[in-house]
Amino acid sequence: MHKPTLHRVYSPSQGEDRALSRIGWALLAYLLTGILVQAGVLLAARVWLPWLARDPLFQWLLSVCSSYGVSFPVFVCVLGRGGDDPERQGEVLSPGRLGETYCIALAVLYGGSAVGAILRGLLGTVTGWWGTDPVESILSYPLPLSLLLTGALAPIFEELMFRGLILERLRRYGDGFAVAASALLFGMVHGNLFQMPYACAVGVVLGWVAVHTGRLWQCILLHAGINLLSSGVFPLAERLGIEAPVYAGIWLLVGIGVWRLIARRGELGQLVRTMGSPGWGRLLRSPGMLAFSVWTVLSCLFYLIA
Template identity: 30%
Template sequence: MNSNKKFFSKIGFNYLIYAISTLIITIILANIIAFTKPEILNNINISTIITAISNYLLPLPILVFLMRKLDAKKLEVNNLNIKTFLTYLCIAFTLMWIGNIIGIIITNVLGGAIQNDISNPIKNLINSTDLWLNILLISIIAPIFEEFFFRKLLIDRTIKYGVKISIILSAILFGLFHGNLNQFFYATLLGGFFAYVYIKTGKITYTILLHMTINLTGSVVSLFLTKSVTNLITGIINPFDLSFVIIYSLVFIIALFIGIINLLKYKKAKFNGKKTEISLKQPLKTTFLNAGMLCFILFFIIKMILQTIS
């Protein structure tokens, strides 16, 4: 195995170790609580907090330690104006909706084929937990840690291989890490776009803000939208529900229009100062066909299959 394949293999194993550590930490915490105060495990809010601690906070030093063994490069910093940021937000919303549609179609087809409904774990979580917890964990904490893990730590170390490799790798790892088909497609599309924004600006704060807005829309705004639409359908009409649905629909149409127009206008992005330092003859083969990456991909494919058939 050449040095470049070894590099990407190390990254694959690093993120695999991170993934396995989240499972081990979850099991340890769950067993400690089960031994001391088992009744609180029945509380979905407590279980969600334990999962968040296991996924983000406790494994953080493990992944940082592993990734810091690989050389990193500081990206050139460029600020965004409000207009560009709002345009990026519209593109992010468009990619989310496109990915959602793809995910719904594929999961419905697979569900029909195996004669079993494929559950959406994030949807179940949002509907089961308290609103304040959705805001705190899904809309604030998750975007901060995920952008640090899958953009900052990853791209700073892969940008020397070029923009395309960094974006594709960030997108695939981020999509797979969600561990279920429902989220894989839109997470992959968004992961690639967030990687693009981070490379373009060199500032992780922009992708965190984009990520927070997307998650807030999916976890909080969607709840109010579903409730308002249900009230209107069932004949319970009030000014708030009607106004909310109209405003959301207008924002949806405008954001989708701007997002599609800008995606269609895209030809070739220019990245000032982002030159490829190491050119690969077979970039995708070198990046993904190595022991570490294959083990990471296989781990999450098995996880998705188990989630699909359960």
């Protein structure tokens, strides 16, 4: 990882506290709107057009339209206007640095996945609840639809939300805080222990890219490349019967990512040290964030006992 540009921390006002609270309310509105729209339309289809409700294309369109056609505009409206800070742009990552960052993202992705597996194993042993992985429902779509969703639509809209709108509202409290807090929220919005740990970990890398470059398209590109592993590369490898060399190649990239993380441990440590900020107390105690946190806990329990 490369040294981020650190900006001064602004002194927050009461109005900024309300702006932090709106982040939590906006994320909660985003999730609830999507659930209500999907549930309502699906229920109506099952009553009047049961054949349509079972159609994979209809299910995919319903998921996409409710999430990005309805919920995303609701999120933007609830979030409200951002700050008046000027846009800050840094150095564009070269192809080599972009490839290095991709390897680092893969390394933290699999590290986060391991943490999630350990957490689920411990909870399953104690409670008997092993949970269901929501990623399986995405991969159940026809391959072209799955690729379009995970390789284009999700990266574009999620980066706009978290590394665009949310991160920029958090930067007044410091860039390190903005990277960490936006990554935490990115993990929480997934609402299950299968995805939360690795989403948080990858969110730190993507947040660093956003702060370092100021260019969202590089975050989108990295996000798409990560998603396409599970939705495109692995299914295609299984169809062609070349799983072993593909998996070996992925683990080679992960090894490179671990090596680069170790090589840049000083810069990583500096980034971690800048994550402390008074913004944490203001964000986590805000009414909107408390409501969003309660919903996250309930969502995790649902996926464990479902």
